[in-house]
Structures are given as structure tokens and as C-alpha cells.
Amino acid sequence: MNAEKIPDIIIGRLPVYLRALQRMADNGLKTTSSQELGEHVGISAAQIRKDISQFGEFGKQGTGYSIAYLLDKLKEILKVNHIWDVALIGAGDMGHALVRYQGFTNRGFKIVMVFDNNKEKVGQKIDGFSIEDADKLAERIKSSGIKIAMLTVPAPAAQSVADKLVQAGVKAILNYAPISLNVPKSVKVQYIDPSIHLQRMTYYL
Amino acid sequence: MNAEKIPDIIIGRLPVYLRALQRMADNGLKTTSSQELGEHVGISAAQIRKDISQFGEFGKQGTGYSIAYLLDKLKEILKVNHIWDVALIGAGDMGHALVRYQGFTNRGFKIVMVFDNNKEKVGQKIDGFSIEDADKLAERIKSSGIKIAMLTVPAPAAQSVADKLVQAGVKAILNYAPISLNVPKSVKVQYIDPSIHLQRMTYYL
DNA sequence: TAGATTGTTAATCGATTAACAATC
DNA sequence: TAGATTGTTAATCGATTAACAATC
Numbered sequence: 001m002n003a004e005k006i007p008d009i010i011i012g013r014l015p016v017y018l019r020a021l022q023r024m025a026d027n028g029l030k031t032t033s034s035q036e037l038g039e040h041v042g043i044s045a046a047q048i049r050k051d052i053s054q055f056g057e058f059g060k061q062g063t064g065y066s067i068a069y070l071l072d073k074l075k076e077i078l079k080v081n082h083i084w085d086v087a088l089i090g091a092g093d094m095g096h097a098l099v100r101y102q103g104f105t106n107r108g109f110k111i112v113m114v115f116d117n118n119k120e121k122v123g124q125k126i127d128g129f130s131i132e133d134a135d136k137l138a139e140r141i142k143s144s145g146i147k148i149a150m151l152t153v154p155a156p157a158a159q160s161v162a163d164k165l166v167q168a169g170v171k172a173i174l175n176y177a178p179i180s181l182n183v184p185k186s187v188k189v190q191y192i193d194p195s196i197h198l199q200r201m202t203y204y205l
Numbered sequence: 206m207n208a209e210k211i212p213d214i215i216i217g218r219l220p221v222y223l224r225a226l227q228r229m230a231d232n233g234l235k236t237t238s239s240q241e242l243g244e245h246v247g248i249s250a251a252q253i254r255k256d257i258s259q260f261g262e263f264g265k266q267g268t269g270y271s272i273a274y275l276l277d278k279l280k281e282i283l284k285v286n287h288i289w290d291v292a293l294i295g296a297g298d299m300g301h302a303l304v305r306y307q308g309f310t311n312r313g314f315k316i317v318m319v320f321d322n323n324k325e326k327v328g329q330k331i332d333g334f335s336i337e338d339a340d341k342l343a344e345r346i347k348s349s350g351i352k353i354a355m356l357t358v359p360a361p362a363a364q365s366v367a368d369k370l371v372q373a374g375v376k377a378i379l380n381y382a383p384i385s386l387n388v389p390k391s392v393k394v395q396y397i398d399p400s401i402h403l404q405r406m407t408y409y410l
Numbered sequence: 411t412a413g414a415t416t417g418t419t420a421a422t423c424g425a426t427t428a429a430c431a432a433t434c
Numbered sequence: 435t436a437g438a439t440t441g442t443t444a445a446t447c448g449a450t451t452a453a454c455a456a457t458c
Contacts (some may be wrong), residue, residue, distance in 0.1 A: 009449075015404035019383060023360075033415065041385045045415095046451055053417050061416045062458040079407045086403075097302040098399065103383050107400040108407065147410055148403065155228075172406035174399060178224060178308055180246045188409055190402040194303065194379060195312035197395040198291075198353065199220035201377035202284045202313065204393055205352055214425075238439065250439095251427055258441050266440045267434040 010051050011078075016041050017048065018074045022106075025067050033064035080108030087141055087170075089161055090152035091116040091124075091131045094176055098150060099126045109148070113140060117157070134161070141168040150174045162189075215256050216283075221246050222253065223279045227311075230272050238269035285313030292346055292375075294366055295357035296321040296329075296336045299381055303355060304331045314353070318345060322362070339366075346373040355379045367394075 020040045024032055034045040034052075041048075052058055052065075058073050059065045075081040086104075088095055088111050099111055114126060117134035124131050132140065141149070149170045153161055158177035165173060166187055175181055178193045225245045229237055239250040239257075246253075257263055257270075263278050264270045280286040291309075293300055293316050304316055319331060322339035329336050337345065346354070354375045358366055363382035370378060371392055380386055383398045 007448075011408045012405050014408070015401040016385065018404065019398070019401065020385060023384065035415080042387075044451070046453095047449090049415090049417065050450080057417070059416050060458055061456070062414050064415060077408065078404050079410060080404055084403075084407060084410075093302040093305045097298040100298045101399070103398070103400055107404070109400060109403055148406070150399070171410055172403070174402050174406075179228065180221065180225060182247075188406040190406060192397055192399065192402060193224070193308070194306070194355070194397065195308055195314060196220040196224065197379050197397060198289075198314055198377070199223065199283050199285055199312070200217050201353070201379075201393040201395060202289060203216050203219070203282065205284060205289075205376055212424075240439080249427070251429095252425090254439090254441065255426080262441070264440050265434055266432070267438050269439060 006054050010054060013041075013043065013047075013051055014074055014078055016043075017051075018071065018078065018080075021067050021071050021074070025071060029067055031064050031066055032070075034059075036064075075108070078108075082108070083110050084108055084148050085110060085112045085144065085146050087111075087113045087115065087137075087146050087149045087165075088152065089115045089134065089137065089149060089165070090154075090157075090176075091118075091121050091126065092152060092154075095152040096126055098152065111150070113144070113146070115140075117153075137161075138164050138168040141165065141170060146170065148172045148174075150176065152176045155179045211259050215259060218248065218252075218256055219279055219283055221248075222256075223276065223283065223285075226272050226276050226279070230276060234272055236269050236271055237275075239264075241269075280313070283313075287313070288315050289313055289353050290315060290317040290349065290351050292316075292318045292320065292342075292351050292354045292370075293357065294320045294339065294342065294354060294370070295359075295362075295381075296323075296326050296331065297357060297359075300357040301331055303357065316355070318349070318351070320345075322358075342366075343369050343373040346370065346375060351375065353377045353379075355381065357381045360384045 020037060034048040038045040038048050055077055058070050086109050088098060091114050099114060115132050115134045115137050121131050122133045147170060149165050151158055151173055155177045158179050159181060162181045162183060166183055172188045174190050176192050181189050183189055225242060239253040243250040243253050260282050263275050291314050293303060296319050304319060320337050320339045320342050326336050327338045352375060354370050356363055356378055360382045363384050364386060367378060367386045367388060371388055377393045379395050381397050386394050388394055
């Protein structure tokens, strides 16, 4: 693997390649080419080759890429060749939907704790495990060594919860609250806000 | 407004500015500067000024931007100064969460139809309105003139539903299914896949 | 072998930043 | 006025594409 710094924009495309390759594997395909993969994900073949080649020589001239091998390599690069425990904060509708979501299985993640600050919800069960008191969040996350959290609390609460998560050692936050979070540079944040995504498209309508 | 083509990457930042400005307005602030706005959203002041200046001269030297005025202008540019009707396809957990989501109000969107292909779900109510039969999707969307859809169906069904949506005149799809969609260039797609977002961060852990 | 496809280089294209005159 | 901040230009930086030798 290349020791130089890989641009974040390339890292951002790798999960998309991974998802498409997994789909091909599920369909029983054994090999693919940058051309074919590119058609699936809507990215040029040249760019796919360039992206992949940042990490090693995983293809073969003439025949392309072994899907199984490239899958392994991408999982290793993205560190999803093992399962990450994830904490979820906010047991509202969105939190419930994420707890029940089947799409984390086989993609490297598992929700193992759910918190809410509403005392009436604490102790209730979602899909088998109990909602815990948000007051215990820092302590529980720190002692369990969890590095990834998903934030599905209302916007006004998001920053203060994020501060606690950072304090507890969380290094990656998937933020569903519609607000930009202020965190140290060592902590990564990804944003999911359906209104933002929709507004990105209405310009073109 | 500038007639030249605005890069998509700039369009993508405008909703983030809009969200931050709305928050400032809600907090009673009247004016802001590119510096201050930049600190809120994590973008350089120079870039914010450059982005905004693509569309006109909305600021004043010495005092910055009127928040109310810039909000109006951004809403106008993004065409969210009126409410768009949205169709939702897939009444699973995620679909339910989106129907109940409060975050579309005041941001330009309203879900007005929900479809599912499960005949047992058809006719059931979510938050006051009935789940409709997915067989009627094309017809209903076409006759209502809806241009925006949210897709919360399982991955294997997503492409064929997307084809029907395109056929029915939909021009913007917010896709929650974990698969890249193939659509004509005139149709915009935005992707929300929590596993993809998480995998984008694990590289750095 | 002949055909296909990689990995990589160089050229092009596009985005970001720094700096500052204009001006509120 | 003096200070602040915009809009814009030029310089820098970074990403994408095209092309092709290497080679399976």
C-alpha cells in the first residue's frame, strides 16, 4: 500500500466500488473490468483504474480484476474486513428505522447500543435491546471502546451530544440532525439530511 | 443571475448555507459575514463569497450580508421558495420514518403520496394518509405532475421502480436503496446509504 | 499469437485560495 | 473618517481525462 496521503475524494468513491462489486459477486460474477465497473457506478474507467492503483496492482492486463480479490482488498483498505460496533443516539422514528435496518449486516457495522434522553423511553426495547439513558452515554461508550456513533437527535441537541461523543473517544459520527457540527479535525463527520439532498436537485428542475 | 453554467459542486454547498442562515435567522440574527458563515459550516470565507457571487451581488462591503435577504435569494436560486410535492415509494421502516419526519416542513418539500407493492399494506394509513398500490404509481404520478420521488424500497426492486418513475416524469430521485441507479442524464439522483457514509470514515480510524 | 485491459504518464481541466481595490 | 468586508482577479493547487507501453 502506498504511504502517501490519499485524497479524501478517492476514499469517498471506494465504498461505491465495494457495493457494486459485492452485487456482482452476489450475482455469481468472477471478474470485471474498469470499463464494466464504471458503467455500473457511473464513473469513467480511467478514474476507476487510477483510484484503485493508489493502493496496489490488483488487476491483470487483458483480463481485468478478480471480483473476490478486489472485494477483499477494498474491505481491507476501508477497514471493514471486521465488524465495527456502533452506538446510536436518539430513539425517535429515524433511530428506530436504523436499528431495524438490515443494510448494515455484511457491510461492516452493527448497532450495539441505543440511547435516548427521554426517561420514559429508557428501558423500552427496540428489536431486542434496551434503550439506555443518555446520561450514561459518555461512560458506556468510553468503557466499551466504541469509535463510531450515529446521531438521530433533534437539531438543538446535536452539538452537545456530539461534544459528549468526542469526549468519550468517538472518532466517526454519522449525523442525521440537520445542523453542521463543530468537532476536532481528528473526528470525522458525515451528514445525512434529506432536505439538503433534495435541495441539491431542485436547482435543476 | 449569471447565465453561465454553475458547477454542481457549488450548487451542492448552497443548501448548507441556506440551512445555516435559517438557523441564524431563527436565533434572531440580522446580518452575517462570509467569515462568520464559514465558521458555522466549515468552509473558507473566500469560497463562500465566490460561491454566492456567482448569482449576484447580495452583500455590502463593510457590513456583510442581510440574513433575510440572502435566505430569500438562496431559496429562489434553489427553487425552494415554494413547496414541492413529493412521492415516497416503499412503506417499510425507513419510509415510515420519512413520512413522519418533521424536517421537510419549511424546507420546500411535502410528501403527498406513499406507495408500496405489498397488497397487505395497501390501504393502511400512515400519519393520516393511505398507502397506495405501487401498480398505480406511474399513472398517479403522471397525472399529479409530481417531479420528485424518494425511494425506500429494497435494493433488488430499486432499478425497476426508478424506471417507472422516470417514465412517469419524475426528474429528481432521492434514493435510499443501496444500489447505483441507471437513469437518463436529465434525471438527478441523490444517494443516501448509511453504510456508504460509514465506510467513508472507517478508512481514517 | 492476437486481443484485451491494466497501470501510469502527461496534458487538460476545474476548484480553491490569497490578495486587494472598491466601497459601505 | 476609519474599519470592515465584499466581489473579483490572478496564482496555486488538485482532480480528471486521454493516451499508450506493458503484459496477461
